[in-house]
Amino acid sequence: MALTSLSKGRVVALAGGVGGAKLAHGLAQILPPDRLTIIVNTGDDFEHLGLTICPDIDTVLYNLAEVNNPRFGWGRADETFHVLDEARRLGHDAWFLLGDKDIALHLLRRSMLDAGMTLTQVTLELARRLGVRHPVLPMSDHPVRTIIRTPEGELPFQEYFVRRRTEPVMLGMRLAGLAQARPSRQVRAALDAADVVILCPSNPFVSIGPILALPGVRERIATKPALAVSPIIQGQALKGPAAKMMEEQGLEVSALGVARYYAGLIEGFVLDQKDAILAEGVRALGMTPLVTDTIMRDKTQRVRLAQEILRFADGLPGR
Amino acid sequence: MALTSLSKGRVVALAGGVGGAKLAHGLAQILPPDRLTIIVNTGDDFEHLGLTICPDIDTVLYNLAEVNNPRFGWGRADETFHVLDEARRLGHDAWFLLGDKDIALHLLRRSMLDAGMTLTQVTLELARRLGVRHPVLPMSDHPVRTIIRTPEGELPFQEYFVRRRTEPVMLGMRLAGLAQARPSRQVRAALDAADVVILCPSNPFVSIGPILALPGVRERIATKPALAVSPIIQGQALKGPAAKMMEEQGLEVSALGVARYYAGLIEGFVLDQKDAILAEGVRALGMTPLVTDTIMRDKTQRVRLAQEILRFADGLPGR
Numbered sequence: 001m002a003l004t005s006l007s008k009g010r011v012v013a014l015a016g017g018v019g020g021a022k023l024a025h026g027l028a029q030i031l032p033p034d035r036l037t038i039i040v041n042t043g044d045d046f047e048h049l050g051l052t053i054c055p056d057i058d059t060v061l062y063n064l065a066e067v068n069n070p071r072f073g074w075g076r077a078d079e080t081f082h083v084l085d086e087a088r089r090l091g092h093d094a095w096f097l098l099g100d101k102d103i104a105l106h107l108l109r110r111s112m113l114d115a116g117m118t119l120t121q122v123t124l125e126l127a128r129r130l131g132v133r134h135p136v137l138p139m140s141d142h143p144v145r146t147i148i149r150t151p152e153g154e155l156p157f158q159e160y161f162v163r164r165r166t167e168p169v170m171l172g173m174r175l176a177g178l179a180q181a182r183p184s185r186q187v188r189a190a191l192d193a194a195d196v197v198i199l200c201p202s203n204p205f206v207s208i209g210p211i212l213a214l215p216g217v218r219e220r221i222a223t224k225p226a227l228a229v230s231p232i233i234q235g236q237a238l239k240g241p242a243a244k245m246m247e248e249q250g251l252e253v254s255a256l257g258v259a260r261y262y263a264g265l266i267e268g269f270v271l272d273q274k275d276a277i278l279a280e281g282v283r284a285l286g287m288t289p290l291v292t293d294t295i296m297r298d299k300t301q302r303v304r305l306a307q308e309i310l311r312f313a314d315g316l317p318g319r
Numbered sequence: 320m321a322l323t324s325l326s327k328g329r330v331v332a333l334a335g336g337v338g339g340a341k342l343a344h345g346l347a348q349i350l351p352p353d354r355l356t357i358i359v360n361t362g363d364d365f366e367h368l369g370l371t372i373c374p375d376i377d378t379v380l381y382n383l384a385e386v387n388n389p390r391f392g393w394g395r396a397d398e399t400f401h402v403l404d405e406a407r408r409l410g411h412d413a414w415f416l417l418g419d420k421d422i423a424l425h426l427l428r429r430s431m432l433d434a435g436m437t438l439t440q441v442t443l444e445l446a447r448r449l450g451v452r453h454p455v456l457p458m459s460d461h462p463v464r465t466i467i468r469t470p471e472g473e474l475p476f477q478e479y480f481v482r483r484r485t486e487p488v489m490l491g492m493r494l495a496g497l498a499q500a501r502p503s504r505q506v507r508a509a510l511d512a513a514d515v516v517i518l519c520p521s522n523p524f525v526s527i528g529p530i531l532a533l534p535g536v537r538e539r540i541a542t543k544p545a546l547a548v549s550p551i552i553q554g555q556a557l558k559g560p561a562a563k564m565m566e567e568q569g570l571e572v573s574a575l576g577v578a579r580y581y582a583g584l585i586e587g588f589v590l591d592q593k594d595a596i597l598a599e600g601v602r603a604l605g606m607t608p609l610v611t612d613t614i615m616r617d618k619t620q621r622v623r624l625a626q627e628i629l630r631f632a633d634g635l636p637g638r
């Protein structure tokens with residue numbers, strides 16, 4: 001595949017929360033809407049305070065619309081919390097923070113779901129209203145819910161992640177609803193049409209893992225040039241519990257551990273320059289490494305990394 | 320019944336929105352929680368922006384909790400509109416105003432309903448959280464929805480009342496869902512235990528009417544001393560479309576017209592001093608009139624009117 005991803009190929013990016021949203025934002029600055037589709041994890045979704053909350057979808061939407069809160073990594077910029085303050089006064093245990101602007105979007109989502117729209121239709125409509133031009137697709141219209149097994153028993157993902165701040169040891173996880181779930185028609189079509197698939201720097205277990213677990217997704221990606229970007233730099237996750245989870249799963253906590261996790265699925269692996277020493281290990285797994293600065297502090301860095309990754313994708317062997 | 324309502328009797332008040340909420344608030348200053356139950360119209364309820372909105376219940380709750388907005392007659396005092404402003408930016412046609420504090424209560428209601436609680440259970444729980452000690456009961460746990468017939472076709476009540484500002488002519492009305500609806504167990508028990516029933520100064524058609532339309536409610540009230548307070552003064556409604564509706568229904572637009580509407584159900588009728596001339600007409604209907612100042616501008620006036628009405632109730636003939 002020569003120069004296709006930069007010049008004319010179609011790219012599908014799989015994304016979870018913050019890291020994935022940043023790279024998706026960078027890619028969206030380069031590729032037009034008909035050449036970039038972002039497929040987003042819904043395993044983090046949950047029902048709370050009467051709302052269907054889709055943290056990863058919203059982080060991607062808010063980043064693409066450039067209305068995200070850069071300080072928190074979640075939610076909207078210039079946000080207030082009047083509703084939550086009052087809900088707290090009325091006895092609500094407000095362990096999950098929802099700002100007023102965020103709640104506005106959630107109420108629209110709720111009323112659209114109540115009206116019978118699928119989550120895919122709702123997400124595309126919310127994207128349109130936010131001015132997002134690239135297709136952002138939930139991985140499935142069937143609810144899939146990540147459950148973390150801990151010594152205290154099973155915890156729904158957000159209880160583990162937000163309420164308990166990932167303190168309990170993760171013994172394992174399961175995806176409730178997976179047996180009934182299918183990737184949506186739009187997800188299947190995007191993967192079928194893709195010239196390259198990019199696994200964004202999101203948590204391999206709870207962000208990318210649920211997308212890959214849907215029937216037919218791995219098989220489709222396996223027929224395409226694909227690459228992953230490590231969310232682990234120097235043994236640490238830039239954000240979130242990926243490193244802690246890897247350790248508790250008995251995996252090597254490094255970019256190499258991430259590459260091994262994706263072995264058999266991808267041909268290219270992007271690791272940070274601080275981990276340059278691991279490039280040989282990546283090569284030994286049969287993957288082509290790209291060593292570069294993977295930290296995206298601002299929009300310029302997001303676009304630069306996206307550019308490098310697209311150029312790298314063009315050099316990957318086809319299938 | 321001698322002095323029972325003031326000294327030991329049990330009072331049930333039927334209420335709609337603003338006028339009913341004001342009198343209920345006055346009564347609640349005099350009667351302890353075990354002697355006053357407020358049964359509230361739910362015909363105005365509707366689903367909007369993903370929420371179940373119960374305007375009359377909330378107006379009663381907010382008045383009893385003394386957190387109501389005295390200027391608007393609906394919603395909370397010291398309110399902001401951050402959520403609605405953002406929803407509007409996201410394309411929501413915000414014809415029904417919901418403030419941030421109001422939305423907090425609605426989200427709690429929504430999550431309690433989603434958890435399987437009945438509207439009665441939800442309302443009692445919200446009352447408790449607002450610090451309201453008197454039982455506030457929705458008339459039914461079955462959805463009943465007031466539909467206004469107009470020359471343009473049928474309009475759900477809030478579309479007619481808020482969105483269209485009651486402009487279309489009311490040709491008639493119907494209560495969707497009435498055939499399946501029953502008064503709740505708690506409503507039936509309160510009416511059975513009542514020593515006197517007070518029909519608050521709310522719209523006879525769309526506020527008190529739906530409560531009376533539920534099977535068994537009229538029959539129960541007919542066995543009790545009962546009185547109504549006119550929402551019409553000098554041919555005008557203090558608030559809302561009652562006068563316009565009466566005119567369009569071909570009824571006499573006066574306190575006497577209201578008294579006639581309730582004929583056969585009540586023994587006492589409270590009319591404003593400005594309508595003193597109508598007292599004889601009320602008497603001719605076989606009702607005892609009470610002529611007094613019925614305008615409740617502040618809490619003192621609410622309590623004074625409630626006192627007078629309770630004293631008046633004590634003098635009504637028993638059954």
